[in-house]
Amino acid sequence: MDQGEVLLRRAEDADALAAADVWLRSFAAALPSVRCAHSGDEIRHWFAHVLVPQYETWVAVTTNTVVGVMVLKGAELKQLYLDPAWRGRGLGDRFMAVAKQQQPDGLTLWTFQDNASAQRFYERHGFTSIQRTDGRRNDEREPDICYAWKPRAP
Template identity: 60%
Template sequence: MNSDQLVIRRAVQADAEAVAEVWIRSFDAALPTVRRPRGNDRIRLWFAEKIVPHRETWVADADGVVVGMMVLHDGDLDQLYVAPDWRGRGIGDRMVALAKENSPEGLELWTFQVNAPAQRFYERHGFVESFRTDGSENEEREPDIRYAWKP
């Protein structure tokens, strides 16, 4: 299946476990050196209780299988992860386009400094670096970058 056959839709509660699995697999593949402050069970609970029911959560659905996820919250593109075996198929591009449509006043996001592919991806989509931190304010204690997109 190619990305043209994907449906990008709002997540429903029944998607929470699949959303968490995409996040876990993608985070681990993309950020192997970044320490996660929570184990997999806590992450699954976080998505089931806090994220999917209370935040604007979107999924990339490939014939009933969640292969990508995105969370928008208070002007932030808060989470964007694509399953490792689905990367490079334009799913992230489609999700960013949707995020921009839904946030025409602009968006901001964080990415870790060690995640050079994410930096290139967001810069290609018009996001501009605002500032960098030493990571002392995030749970992972990992230096990060704040990006902004203004239309």
């Protein structure tokens, strides 16, 4: 596999730390005004002991490098983060196709109100805003938006 070729696959235990590092880099790049509520070590522990072993976690891998991560918990898209250098290359679209294939009856997700690029991405993929909050229920205490996607009727 060359650097331009990217494989999407289910995450393995050995991917957890690299996936966490993608999450950390992406969060810092995409959300510079949002305070990360947890330390890097806490995020790595969460990936290694919760997300990868307990949820449907997917990674995008080139050669032996994780460049993207997506986490599903049933019909909720819990996480979708790409290494900043890999944004704009179609990986998000590929992850979204996997999410919709895995949950063909519909998906929900939350994103921060400050994340305009994520909102445009999800709306482009057919998600609609169904709820806005003041952020009291998330760890960052940032206003957020719940989005939902339902497949079109045949």
